[in-house]
Amino acid sequence: MDKPIVDIKDPVLRIENLHVSYDGIKNSVTDVSASVKKHAITAIMGPSGCGKSTLLRAINRMHDLYPQIKTTGKIFLNGDDISSISNIVLRRKIGMVFQRPNPFPTMSIYDNVIAGYKLNGFSLKKHERDEIVEKSLTDVSLWNEVKDALNKKGTFLSGGQQQRLCIARALAFQPDVILLDEPTSALDPIATAKIEDLLLELKDKYSIVLVTHNMAQAARISNFSMFMYLGELVEYGRTKDMFTKPVDKRTEEYLTGKFG
Amino acid sequence: MTDIIKTGNIRAAKNKAFAWIVAILSFITIFPIVLIISKLIINGYKQINLAFFTQVGPDTMEAMTAVSGGHVIPGGILNGIAGTLLMVLLASVMAIPLGVIIGVYLYENTTKRYAAVVRDVSDVMQGVPSIVLGLISYLWVVKHVTHGYSALAGASALGIMMLPLIIRSTEETLKMIPVSIKEAGFALGVPYHKIILRVLIPTGFSGLSTGILLAISRVIGETAPLMLTALGSRMVNLNIEQPTSAVPLLIWEFYNDPNMVDLIWSSSLFLMGFVLTLNIISKRIAAKSKK
Numbered sequence: 001m002d003k004p005i006v007d008i009k010d011p012v013l014r015i016e017n018l019h020v021s022y023d024g025i026k027n028s029v030t031d032v033s034a035s036v037k038k039h040a041i042t043a044i045m046g047p048s049g050c051g052k053s054t055l056l057r058a059i060n061r062m063h064d065l066y067p068q069i070k071t072t073g074k075i076f077l078n079g080d081d082i083s084s085i086s087n088i089v090l091r092r093k094i095g096m097v098f099q100r101p102n103p104f105p106t107m108s109i110y111d112n113v114i115a116g117y118k119l120n121g122f123s124l125k126k127h128e129r130d131e132i133v134e135k136s137l138t139d140v141s142l143w144n145e146v147k148d149a150l151n152k153k154g155t156f157l158s159g160g161q162q163q164r165l166c167i168a169r170a171l172a173f174q175p176d177v178i179l180l181d182e183p184t185s186a187l188d189p190i191a192t193a194k195i196e197d198l199l200l201e202l203k204d205k206y207s208i209v210l211v212t213h214n215m216a217q218a219a220r221i222s223n224f225s226m227f228m229y230l231g232e233l234v235e236y237g238r239t240k241d242m243f244t245k246p247v248d249k250r251t252e253e254y255l256t257g258k259f260g
Numbered sequence: 261m262t263d264i265i266k267t268g269n270i271r272a273a274k275n276k277a278f279a280w281i282v283a284i285l286s287f288i289t290i291f292p293i294v295l296i297i298s299k300l301i302i303n304g305y306k307q308i309n310l311a312f313f314t315q316v317g318p319d320t321m322e323a324m325t326a327v328s329g330g331h332v333i334p335g336g337i338l339n340g341i342a343g344t345l346l347m348v349l350l351a352s353v354m355a356i357p358l359g360v361i362i363g364v365y366l367y368e369n370t371t372k373r374y375a376a377v378v379r380d381v382s383d384v385m386q387g388v389p390s391i392v393l394g395l396i397s398y399l400w401v402v403k404h405v406t407h408g409y410s411a412l413a414g415a416s417a418l419g420i421m422m423l424p425l426i427i428r429s430t431e432e433t434l435k436m437i438p439v440s441i442k443e444a445g446f447a448l449g450v451p452y453h454k455i456i457l458r459v460l461i462p463t464g465f466s467g468l469s470t471g472i473l474l475a476i477s478r479v480i481g482e483t484a485p486l487m488l489t490a491l492g493s494r495m496v497n498l499n500i501e502q503p504t505s506a507v508p509l510l511i512w513e514f515y516n517d518p519n520m521v522d523l524i525w526s527s528s529l530f531l532m533g534f535v536l537t538l539n540i541i542s543k544r545i546a547a548k549s550k551k
């Protein structure tokens with residue numbers, strides 16, 4: 001049986017037969033093939049433990065950090081195999097935002113935004129750095145809130161502000177793709193709404209892949225949705241279609257709250 | 261109903277009795293410490309003056325004359341203070357970089373067999389009596405490097421003592437840092453060694469410095485290993501290849517000279533104050549980082 005998986009023209013990402021295993025025995029992501037649309041928000045949904053984070057972290061080769069993790073299959077970024085791109089170049093093109101805000105605790109707000117350049121030893125002139133910081137913070141609508149406190153530690157900000165700072169840190173490189181792993185699960189509803197609005201604005205310039213545990217969030221802001229179950233990509237389509245007429249029985253059960 | 265009240269009363273009584281026992285036991289624990297400190301202060305403060313910090317110890321005759329005349333003993337413990345600082349500095353130069361590097365290695369390789377062996381060895385080293393470490397330094401450094409008692413030999417013994425403390429505190433400190441901080445660096449394409457140097461170590465800085473200060477305060481009062489290695493010196497010595505004094509060595513020497521008894525108390529007071537200060541500083545650093 002063919003899986004109900006949407007075909008996307010000129011995708012920013014193409015994933016082919018991806019398997020990821022943490023222990024070399026059991027696959028946490030099983031044979032996932034999918035393409036991701038440019039300048040759109042693609043949500044990855046599914047019950048806890050179904051492999052959403054594992055899939056997302058394969059896209060920027062985060063799994064390289066842990067040698068015991070086995071990844072097979074291919075992922076292409078704008079047609080280039082990501083395994084042939086160096087870490088630093090790949091991660092300039094694919095930014096990542098985590099579940100809990102994780103600004104570098106010893107760095108100021110300013111240094112956090114510019115951290116990707118600084119830690120990688122890019123030498124920028126002061127006005128270039130200032131420009132990047134202002135632009136990135138403006139992009140996440142944080143500039144007005146923090147422009148007089150740029151030298152304060154990033155960890156002084158509220159949770160929602162910290163998460164926007166982390167998005168700004170990812171944007172500083174002007175990436176093609178931004179990966180977000182349940183970025184609002186640690187935030188209150190108001191901060192969550194702000195981040196959702198922000199993502200809707202950012203999709204004009206960036207391609208966004210958003211893991212979310214929250215179906216309503218996927219329905220509110222995503223253009224395309226993937227539904228994963230037990231490591232498999234069960235169904236992938238336009239969000240509107242999937243929420244109104246899911247094809248797979250498991251998708252339907254999940255969306256109607258039968259499990260998860 | 262009455263049963264409930266009864267058991268309630270018994271419970272309250274038990275709680276009270278327990279609270280009293282805790283209070284009494286903690287008093288018994290603290291009491292000797294209070295006694296020791298007050299003894300040090302009462303017997304030691306007279307000798308603490310400018311000369312105490314700026315002059316070397318008197319000879320027996322001077323001390324005897326002063327004591328029999330009812331004066332304070334002239335001279336001080338500058339040779340000991342200088343030697344202690346010199347050897348602790350040398351020991352730190354040897355033990356801190358090495359200990360931090362090994363600690364980072366253990367943190368990175370939690371499961372490797374070699375790492376497990378290193379971890380066990382460093383735990384065992386913490387339990388080795390300090391005089392044995394002094395003997396080792398005697399065999400290695402005194403006999404083969406400086407061909408005689410020396411500050412370098414003393415510092416080596418102290419450094420070997422500091423090493424396992426720094427290794428384990430580094431590993432524990434790094435383990436406390438959330439993985440997500442490390443992953444944030446990795447997601448920016450930062451090479452692993454730079455994440456360690458520029459993200460993890462600064463983030464764990466207060467933990468690392470606390471561990472280092474505690475290691476220093478742990479070795480600063482060591483006497484036995486220094487007897488076998490630094491030996492002691494009447495003069496202020498800053499040549500690392502020469503025999504060198506240290507405050508705890510001086511205390512031992514004063515103890516062996518009936519005329520110098522008063523200096524024992526003041527030197528002990530000084531040492532205690534020094535260690536206490538280091539401890540307070542490290543507690544402050546630790547508390548500050550929790551905010």
Ligand SMILES: Nc1ncnc2c1ncn2[C@@H]1O[C@H](COP(=O)(O)OP(=O)(O)O)[C@@H](O)[C@H]1O
Binds near residue numbers: 022023046047053055
């Ligand atoms: N570091 C890890 N080591 C071993 N197994 C893991 C690890 N992380 C996740 N897993 C397993 O992989 C599966 C998928 O996890 P994950 O991708 O985190 O799910 P999700 O993000 O959808 O909640 C789960 O069964 C989980 O137990």
Ligand SMILES: [Mg+2]
Binds near residue numbers: 052053054181
């Ligand atoms: Mg997850």
